[in-house]
Amino acid sequence: xxxxxxxxxxxxxxxxxxxxxxxxxxxxxxxxxxxxxxxxxxxxxxxxxxxxxxxxxxxxxxxxxxxxxxxxxxxxxxxxxxxxxxxxxxxxxxxxxxxxxxxxxxxxxxxxxxxxxxxxxxxxxxxxxxxxxxxxxxxxxxxxxx
Amino acid sequence: xxxxxxxxxxxxxxxxxxxxxxxxxxxxxxxxxxxxxxxxxxxxxxxxxxxxxxxxxxxxxxxxxxxxxxxxxxxxxxxxxxxxxxxxxxxxxxxxxxxxxxxxxxxxxxxxxxxxxxxxxxxxxxxxxxxxxxxxxxxxxxxxxx
DNA sequence: AGGTGAATGCAATATAGTTGCATTTGTTCT
DNA sequence: AGAACAAATGCAACTATATTGCATTCACCT
Numbered sequence: 001x002x003x004x005x006x007x008x009x010x011x012x013x014x015x016x017x018x019x020x021x022x023x024x025x026x027x028x029x030x031x032x033x034x035x036x037x038x039x040x041x042x043x044x045x046x047x048x049x050x051x052x053x054x055x056x057x058x059x060x061x062x063x064x065x066x067x068x069x070x071x072x073x074x075x076x077x078x079x080x081x082x083x084x085x086x087x088x089x090x091x092x093x094x095x096x097x098x099x100x101x102x103x104x105x106x107x108x109x110x111x112x113x114x115x116x117x118x119x120x121x122x123x124x125x126x127x128x129x130x131x132x133x134x135x136x137x138x139x140x141x142x143x144x145x146x
Numbered sequence: 147x148x149x150x151x152x153x154x155x156x157x158x159x160x161x162x163x164x165x166x167x168x169x170x171x172x173x174x175x176x177x178x179x180x181x182x183x184x185x186x187x188x189x190x191x192x193x194x195x196x197x198x199x200x201x202x203x204x205x206x207x208x209x210x211x212x213x214x215x216x217x218x219x220x221x222x223x224x225x226x227x228x229x230x231x232x233x234x235x236x237x238x239x240x241x242x243x244x245x246x247x248x249x250x251x252x253x254x255x256x257x258x259x260x261x262x263x264x265x266x267x268x269x270x271x272x273x274x275x276x277x278x279x280x281x282x283x284x285x286x287x288x289x290x291x292x
Numbered sequence: 293a294g295g296t297g298a299a300t301g302c303a304a305t306a307t308a309g310t311t312g313c314a315t316t317t318g319t320t321c322t
Numbered sequence: 323a324g325a326a327c328a329a330a331t332g333c334a335a336c337t338a339t340a341t342t343g344c345a346t347t348c349a350c351c352t
Contacts (some may be wrong), residue, residue, distance in 0.1 A: 017349095019299065039339075052301050057340065059299095073219045073278070077309075078339060095270065110267060113277060114258040121256060124241065124283040131259060131277050132219070137270040163318090165330065185308075198332050202307065205330095223340075226306060 005030050005088060021051060025059050026068065035072050035080035035094065035103045075134040076101055093130075097137035104137065123131040151176050151234060160212040167197060171205050181218050181226035181240065181249045197199065221280040222247055239276075243283035250283065 001055055007026040008018040016022065029036060031131040036044075041058045063069040066144050070084040074096045080103050090108035097103075111131050119126070153172040162168065174190050175182060182190075188202045189231040206227055209215040217231040220242045226249050231237040236254035241248075257277050265272070 017298080019349095021300075037339090038282075054302080054341080055300055071221075073221060074273075075217075075219060075276075077223075095268070098273075099268065106264070107267070109276040110263045114260070117256045118252070118279065121253065122241070122279075124243065124281050125287055126279055126281040127244075128221075128280040129257070129277065130221075130280065131225070131275065133264065133272055134274040134276065135270050135272040141271055163329080165318095167331075183308090200310080200333080201331055 005083075010068050010086075014068050016062065016068075017064055021055055022063070024048075024051075025056065026063065029069055029081055030083050034105055035082035037078040037080050039078065041081065042103050072103065073132065074101075074131065075132070076102060093132060095133045095135065095137070097140055098134055098139040099136050104139065106133065151229075155264050156214050156232075160209075162208065162212055162214075167201055168205050168209070170194075170197075171202065172209065175215055175227055176229050180251055181228035183220075183224040183226050185224065187227065218249065219276065219278065220249060221278070239278060239279065241279045241283070243286055244280055245282050245286040248283060252279065 007023050007030060011018040015078055018035055024045055027039060028041050040123055041060070042051070042053050045051045045056065060069070060071075064071045064081070067084050069081050072080045072082060072094055074080055075098050076096070080094075082094075082105070083089050089130060091107040093106045093111045095104045095106055111133070113129055113131055115129055118129075151167050153176060154173060157164040157168055169214075171187060174187050184202055184206055187206070188197070188199055191197045191202065206215070206217075209278070211216045213230050215227050218226045218228060218240055220226055221244050222242070226240075228251070229235050238254040239252045239257045241250045241252055257279070259275055259277055261275055263276055264275075
């Protein structure tokens with residue numbers, strides 16, 4: 001996504017210590033062009049140096065809680081994680097391919113949600129409005145298996 | 147949701163046999179005012195007469211595949227199920243309370259998604275555009291635990 | 293160097309869903 | 323009616339994902 005991002009800066013400005021594992025996880029998420037699952041992130045990190053699965057889950061929870069990354073639900077079983085919107089990253093929705101499980105970012109602005117009526121009528125606390133497009137990606141359509 | 151629905155009719159017009167378990171599951175989903183998880187549905191059915199967990203999962207998959215019900219992703223780990231939009235049920239989005247895990251239906255039309263730009267630019271197959279609002283429901287806000 | 297709290301690791305467990313195969317049920321043909 | 327067959331259901335084991343409790347290690351402060 002962003003090779004110019006200052007990941008340590010993102011952590012410290014969220015008042016989190018920039019421990020090496022946290023920076024590594026944030027790098028994996030930030031440098032990847034599309035959201036990844038906790039398992040994906042774990043496997044990528046393991047290749048460079050050992051880390052515990054649980055640590056990955058805990059850091060992901062922490063970063064979501066701090067608003068540094070975003071937890072994105074899929075049409076599948078696992079959550080995916082991407083950088084939270086910030087001044088370098090405009091908010092955008094995602095496309096989930098139910099064949100290969102890959103999640104792609106849509107161009108910001110391709111999907112606009114009209115939320116005015118919701119804010120007026122809804123009587124709970126709204127934290128997030130998530131839009132997800134499900135289907136089959138171009139690549140999977142070309143390499144048909146059925 | 148709908149006590150007037152002809153559940154057997156919904157099944158047969160989807161070319162599915164109206165077996166007793168299928169009707170029971172569809173009744174539970176249809177008569178409930180908000181979507182339920184597979185586990186919820188299983189527990190409700192068990193109360194009246196014995197059924198196997200796996201049967202519930204299989205029937206849910208079948209009904210989703212046939213377009214009779216809709217699989218809805220949450221901000222949590224399980225999928226929820228509700229009646230698919232039909233002439234009695236206008237399409238609508240859902241609100242997920244991350245405190246109590248309950249999912250509510252939003253009034254149809256409160257959230258409109260502008261998908262024209264997506265259809266023009268996207269090069270895969272689009273099956274579904276899902277909008278979900280996450281937050282904390284009125285009820286949970288009142289009974290604060292922290 | 294020693295103490296302290298945060299960060300990480302490890303093993304066990306929880307939760308949700310899936311698979312393979314056996315059994316039951318319902319339908320069709322004769 | 324009864325045999326034959328297919329569809330539906332049940333059961334046990336298993337997978338994938340995530341979480342918990344507690345032990346260990348690390349980083350910083352004095």
